[in-house]
Amino acid sequence: MSIVRAIAQLRTTDLDASIRFYVEALGMRLVFRHEDFYAGIDADGHEFHLKQARDVDPSIADVREGGHFHLYFETGDIAALAARYERNSVRLVDGVHDTAWQTREFVIEDDQGHTLYFGQPLDVRDATPGEDPTRGPTMWDFKNTSLADATFEDVNLASARFSDVNLAKASFSNVSLAGAEFRDVNLSRVAITDADLDGMTIDGLLVTDLLRAHRA
Numbered sequence: 001m002s003i004v005r006a007i008a009q010l011r012t013t014d015l016d017a018s019i020r021f022y023v024e025a026l027g028m029r030l031v032f033r034h035e036d037f038y039a040g041i042d043a044d045g046h047e048f049h050l051k052q053a054r055d056v057d058p059s060i061a062d063v064r065e066g067g068h069f070h071l072y073f074e075t076g077d078i079a080a081l082a083a084r085y086e087r088n089s090v091r092l093v094d095g096v097h098d099t100a101w102q103t104r105e106f107v108i109e110d111d112q113g114h115t116l117y118f119g120q121p122l123d124v125r126d127a128t129p130g131e132d133p134t135r136g137p138t139m140w141d142f143k144n145t146s147l148a149d150a151t152f153e154d155v156n157l158a159s160a161r162f163s164d165v166n167l168a169k170a171s172f173s174n175v176s177l178a179g180a181e182f183r184d185v186n187l188s189r190v191a192i193t194d195a196d197l198d199g200m201t202i203d204g205l206l207v208t209d210l211l212r213a214h215r216a
Contacts, residue, residue: 008071011053012112015039018050021111025088043073060113067146067166069107070114078104078120097141098122100152148186158196 031040037052094107140160
């Protein structure tokens with residue numbers, strides 16, 4: 001005996017509007033509809049369900065505030081998909097960006113506010129100008145997100161930008177942070193070991209200067 005698939009379910013206060021969003025705005029397919037309270041949506045062979053509910057899904061606010069997601073879709077061409085959605089008047093909550101876990105992602109919300117992530121695994125063959133194809137992207141731009149408890153290990157984060165990011169309890173090991181900029185970042189209980197900090201700044205102050213002042 002084996003499990004052949006897993007199906008997620010999203011609650012909606014307006015089944016018709018949600019179906020229109022996924023079918024017309026995102027280009028997905030309506031698989032079935034049962035009366036006025038249940039429907040199945042197909043995203044290129046991957047199915048999830050919508051269920052009519054009286055109240056707004058209480059998880060929406062928590063997921064949004066915590067930097068989580070309701071559904072994650074992997075795609076082979078993240079830039080083209082983002083451009084297509086924008087042409088369909090879908091607002092990108094977070095535009096196309098590279099992550100520390102070697103993906104290129106963007107974020108949208110559906111008509112109810114559910115958080116939907118779209119991602120593409122990074123491939124050195126897809127390196128863009130300014131990247132080192134032997135080590136992956138050399139420019140990272142993290143903003144308005146939570147990376148609490150994240151682990152950065154054996155990665156080049158030189159010239160990375162962290163803006164309004166929660167890095168509480170994150171760890172950096174054997175990384176280059178040369179020239180990296182941290183602004184309005186929660187660095188509570190962050191651990192940094194074996195890292196190149198040359199030129200790294202926190203709110204405009206050089207980390208090397210801060211360390212010298214601390215040791216004095």
